[in-house]
Amino acid sequence: MTIKEIAKLAEVSTSTVSRVLNNSGYVKQEVRERIEKIIEETGYMPSDVAKGLKDRKTNLIGVIIPRLNSRTTSLVVEGITRFLDKKGYTTLLANTGIRLEKELEFIKVFKQKRVNGILFVATRVSKEHAELLEKLDVPIVFIGQDAGEYGFPSVVHKDYNAAKDMTKYLIKKGHRKIGFIGVEESDVAVGLERKRGYIDAQFENNIEIDQGLIATGNFEVSSVEPSMEKIMQKKPSAIFAVTDSLAIGAINYLIKNGYQVPEDISVVGMGDSGIAEIYNPGLTTVKYEYLESGEEAAKLLIESFENKVALRKMMGYKLIERDSVRSV
Amino acid sequence: MTIKEIAKLAEVSTSTVSRVLNNSGYVKQEVRERIEKIIEETGYMPSDVAKGLKDRKTNLIGVIIPRLNSRTTSLVVEGITRFLDKKGYTTLLANTGIRLEKELEFIKVFKQKRVNGILFVATRVSKEHAELLEKLDVPIVFIGQDAGEYGFPSVVHKDYNAAKDMTKYLIKKGHRKIGFIGVEESDVAVGLERKRGYIDAQFENNIEIDQGLIATGNFEVSSVEPSMEKIMQKKPSAIFAVTDSLAIGAINYLIKNGYQVPEDISVVGMGDSGIAEIYNPGLTTVKYEYLESGEEAAKLLIESFENKVALRKMMGYKLIERDSVRSV
């Protein structure tokens, strides 16, 4: 079914049909009704493909995510779709499995689909990304990692400050030997910034950094065990894990090994992953504004269509005290 | 940047550029290289919009989901994107917030975008859906709810059997008074089928159904409290919740009220939501093949492009025994 067929059925020209479709220009009431009736009956829907060709605007926004099986990403995407839907944009979703080559490939695919912009939930941003994006010239906003270095607008979380605050909180509770479960530093936000916060907080409180208390694994819960084995040799009174999953992995490890949380040892996470709330004990953690960051990034992108300014938006956070820490 | 501009730069016709782009027909090696160089330098990417118009194939698949903040949906979508990506399709995502009018609207939007097919993660399927889809004539596969009644292919989980098996399991463990926390029956799969399983298993074991043991809320954890208050008056020895979140809500309620799980009362859920595994105690539940159902549905859809047969695919399940049940 095309506009031409509708025109023929209504015995008018395609222009006239187009006019009633877009409510533009003059159409005699009687003719309008005739056409509307036919459209209704046939279930005809105009093609956005043809329209897109005509006015080079697809109203498509490409969203690139590392994976979907994390609450973080889900919330960000939820925020994105919520905002874009309101503004009449449709979301194209690309799931990369955190593979750089996939990320680059999807950026190209999006360009071919002529998306009006890209939202990139990144775990790291490289020169390759920057060069490709530069070349393809698509509006983009990064989420979760700062791409300001390459001149791209970004929506980031205050990872450094949050981790520092959390560490200070533990220190205030009397802890001086705080184990740290981190992830690869190639993930600047989670791996590097949070670690910096952890270190600086101790530095400012004149606590000597003990490398024996610091373990680096990956995001998989299975990586917690070796990390914990290393850390526990130093007999810490608290564990600071950079994500809630890792924190819960740590707690489960402790329980399995006969410790009580928080009686014997305190544990905190970051991310307020939903599990944190319903877990037993309730996990003390930092709540980030994930849903809001998705909305904010989408908003930034849409706004950049008009005035293109590269900027960085910092999202807030909140320390949520629950039952996994005790004072010593 | 268009094919025309590339053609001009390379001093050839657009057809020749098109030929090197698609690796079709003959092009003199020397000319080919010249064109490729220009494409490379300019970062030109052919427009899928124009291509789509030409050969009425967009390689777009629309995915409609109720919301993203559940592990179930995330896994299904993960499975979908995984499969579609392999096959060269791109995913359009529509997040409805479980509002019927949004669902219908997105189906129309997808039609306008000329998607080649739709995957609908449904919570219920109505006549309105059926009529619209009939009229718009878009290939579709339902996920999670059976739309066979309206002649649409569906990928569903064995909700009835799984719930029945779970109930039988509790019975075998010696439980005769089993509380039931369900959801609205408008959700046929989760609300109705699972309840039927619960009832039939008891019927077959000559256990009289006590309406006082059956409570119906919604998916929100907050709805658990009133349900539990009602059920606990009957002093059950076990609770069967139709989702893991609900089950954990129940456990938290019990703990708050001084009960021990499973010592005082057993609790089981359904869905193997990830929380089930790391929760304390480990939750006995049913693991569904969510990721696989996404893949399976996408596969069905793509296959239906060739031979269009409406069919129903039943996904398997597995009872996962953990630590939230004891024998009585």
Next chain:
DNA sequence: TTGAAAGCGCTAACAG
């Protein structure tokens, strides 16, 4: 108030 015609970017006969 309506229609004819051109053009958006690309591909595929067809002709050379």
Next chain:
DNA sequence: CTGTTAGCGCTTTCAA
């Protein structure tokens, strides 16, 4: 081996 041309479905002057 390469170019010309028509047409995909739609909107938008420009005329009438």
